[in-house]
Amino acid sequence: MMLRRSLLCATLTGFAALQVQALTFTTEDYPPFNMYEEKKVVGISTEMLQEALKRAGMTANFELLPWERALNMAKTKADTCVYSAVRTPEREKLFKWVGPLTADQITLFAASKSNITLASINDAKKYKVGAYNGDAYGDYVEKQGVKLERVVTDTQNLPKLTSGRIDLWVAGANSGPYKAAREGLKGAIKPVLAVGDPKDSQMYLACNPGVPDDTVKKLNDAIQSIAKDGTAGKLGTKYK
Incomplete structure (x- = not known):
């Protein structure tokens, strides 16, 4: 009987461990x-x-x-x-x-044909800036006093940017161009300002x-x- 109980306890313990790791x-x-x-x-x-x-x-x-x-x-x-x-x-x-x-440096992108230049994040306050819901990079930019137009998914921002419905887009330095290329928009955007401390991008x-x-x-x-x-x-x- 004791042996059965020991085997049962060992089985249950092992099963619980597997459950935790799943x-x-x-x-x-x-x-x-x-x-x-x-x-x-x-x-x-x-x-x-x-x-x-x-x-x-x-x-x-x-x-x-x-x-x-x-x-x-x-x-x-x-x-x-x-x-x-x-x-x-x-x-x-x-x-x-x-x-x-x-890590992926927080970056403001503009359409390649845009003449926008930014010396600091404050310069972005006069523009329409796109981000997406729940994004920490967007949250960071918003905390700097920049008003954002949020969408549900980030890929919605690319056609808005290239068609002029927004002037700037908050994205990662690597992720932004990668997304653009994947959506058939390689070369259609350009980085205009990197913002935040590197740890903000980890x-x-x-x-x-x-x-x-x-x-x-x-x-x-x-x-x-x-x-x-x-x-x-x-x-x-x-x-x-």
Whole structure:
């Protein structure tokens, strides 16, 4: 009888551990870091997390969603994390953090034919500036006193910018041109101002507080090992 109980407890403990590690990672379309291609979620951050999971001996389901929905799932579901999330003061206590995974300098873009020049973020206040809902880069620019026109998904901003419905677009230095090229608008936009401290652009995996500390530690250790052995640098080369 004692043997049966011991075996049952061991089985239940092992099952519980598997349940904890069966995480869900939500994300948005933010190329080249996270995106949907060939019926799967790919990108630099995605591959870093897949490698981290492998090294940590864990598994996760990856889901690509509109950003606000992806973020909200990580806020409300105990087994869920979201990426690539900027670690802002407002978000700090809402999540447990893994990373940083990567960074993408906050940048204001104009249409290539535009004559707009900006000496500082204050100069952007007189223009129509586009961003999207829930985006931390947009939040940063808005805090500088720039009024924003928000849309649901970021790709909606590209036709608005090239058609003159907005004058400037808040995007990442790498992600902006990548999105434009993917939408058939390569060369149609140009950067006019990089803003913010580099740490304002760092992106992480943000986990619900219900994710165990040990799980977060294992993932952080794996991410650090990926950075130290040069794997992180190699992962990004095929997305350039």
